[in-house]
Amino acid sequence: MGTFTIEGGHSLHGSITPQGAKNEALQILCAVLLTPEKVTINNIPDIVDVNKLIALLEDLGVKIQKKGKGSYTFMANDVNLDYLLSDQFKVDGRGLRGSIMLVGPLLARFGKGYIPKPGGDKIGRRRLDTHFEGFIKLGAKFRYNREEHFYGVEAEKLKGTYMLLDEASVTGTANIVMAAVLAEGTTTIYNAACEPYLQQLCKMLNRMGAKISGIGSNLLTIEGVDSLKGTTHTMLPDMIEIGSWIGLAAMTKSELTIKDVSWENLGQIPTAFHKLGITLERREDDIHIPAHTEGYKIHNYIDGSILTIADAPWPGLTPDLLSIILVVATQAKGEVLIHQKMFESRLFFVDKLIDMGAKIILCDPHRATVIGHDFKSTLKSTVMTSPDIRAGISLLIAALSAKGTSTIHNIEQIDRGYESIDTRLRAIGAHITRV
Structure with a gap:
């Protein structure tokens, strides 16, 4: 069983190109x-x-x-x-x-x-x-x-x-x-x-x-x-990986450019991250994320009620991104309800984020409320195991933002969906080692 060792708390920089979908x-x-x-x-x-x-x-x-x-x-x-x-x-x-x-x-x-x-x-x-x-x-x-x-x-x-x-x-x-x-x-x-x-x-x-x-x-x-x-036939870029890099940039307060994203096929993804207060700039077919040095604030609804982000069939938000949005919300200013409608076990990885210091209330198998830290306290490093592909990348994003050195076991789950992820992350400044 493979393992990643991640030294968190480092700002990343540069550009990254998403893999095929x-x-x-x-x-x-x-x-x-x-x-x-x-x-x-x-x-x-x-x-x-x-x-x-x-x-x-x-x-x-x-x-x-x-x-x-x-x-x-x-x-x-x-x-x-x-x-x-x-x-x-x-x-x-x-x-x-x-x-x-x-x-x-x-x-x-x-x-x-x-x-x-x-x-x-x-x-x-x-x-x-x-x-x-x-x-x-x-x-x-x-x-x-x-x-x-x-x-x-x-x-x-x-x-x-x-x-x-x-x-x-x-x-x-x-x-x-x-x-x-x-x-x-x-x-x-x-x-x-x-x-x-x-x-x-x-x-x-x-x-x-x-x-x-x-x-x-x-x-x-x-x-x-x-x-x-x-x-x-030439395949589109992977929209879930694009969302992963957006979340990574926000959580690590990094300035990143995601290349060749096929904007017209992203659907609700830019909107979902905008609702979390994350700034995305369109530069031709690239996404540029400036360093969020002052953090990011979750938008409430017009009447002031708590924001809900839920998955839905296209053109709604893909369920594969909710794990990533959830982890990004742990450092936002404000609260959000994550509603995973499709899969009843996908949110169970939040216990690992709670161990890292995140404020999350698992309401039931489909819903979790996240109270963001607003970067007033960082997540702390820990040892964890990746249960599935999307939870795995979410835990990796959390570890890269956390203070100290984290260990993620069962990284074969991450490798199932992300190509040479440690090599590509090191190229933009991440401190990650494959054991």
Whole structure:
């Protein structure tokens, strides 16, 4: 189990470029299975979860060539479907939440898709019903082996239909879209997710020959086609990492520039940090954060009541950023209620921040009230363990702002979502060592 040792209390400076988007990569990489032709993907982040998925594709028989940093070609012209029923796949597929999105493309192109119950962060219930209910509506037969926790769907030919999703699941929508592009007839998906990464997937599929309309809305119409061709795709920067660097700059009173952020795809993220009193300057496609030497003050509502920051489906605030916003609020002037609606275990890491001296009241599994210190007292160093990706980066931000030397164990969780994070942080002045 890896460990970070962090000497906090140092101001950072310079610029940092966000990696390619993790959540987009997991969708886009699965889509290469939809065509036997070559697909080139650029700006792929070099992180544990993405590398696991690339290894899974290779074990499936996809021919993969690395062209350069973050750039690969994929050719799925000789897929080994027997691997899906192997004991090795039951182990490999279980270790990655994103592996569920292999099912849609496999079902669409080969008439069958299997997956063991996938793992991922322990942040609460993450049901798969939306995925499989969508496949069933397209005409697939579902089966589940309870002893091995092994899911399967099969169909001779998928048929387009109307469906109203029970939740605007991003991965569920992506999976159903990838299945529907090769279905016979027209599929209409209402209450579809419309996050930028889902939009990126739909645009890529259209370049491959799919016929998807309504991109960017919650009503997608997909006219099925017989086959798809190859394409080239470049992934967006990771909006969660961009939010992480904004929070880091504010907490450490540092002047930082975040390069090439794709402003038009950030949605509510700049607004959420503005509500915490953090100044963001737009410089072309960069974000410049000046040093908040006087701190930052949380904005109350017009009637003076306490601010609430909550997650919501796009264009609302992504739930992946709430852990970071919570830790940034611990040094703000004022109070804020953080409402994590989607996952009931994601806020449980606040006990570690309380140990560091933060003033946080965990109201229930979904809500926490934060009373900011206004930098009148700093967080103190401690020893902690990262429970998941987003809590891990939040604890790292806390440690970099804290007085003294902190230790974070289980940093493999952070590596799952952040590329070479210690090297990149050292480049802007952080005192961090990987043990």
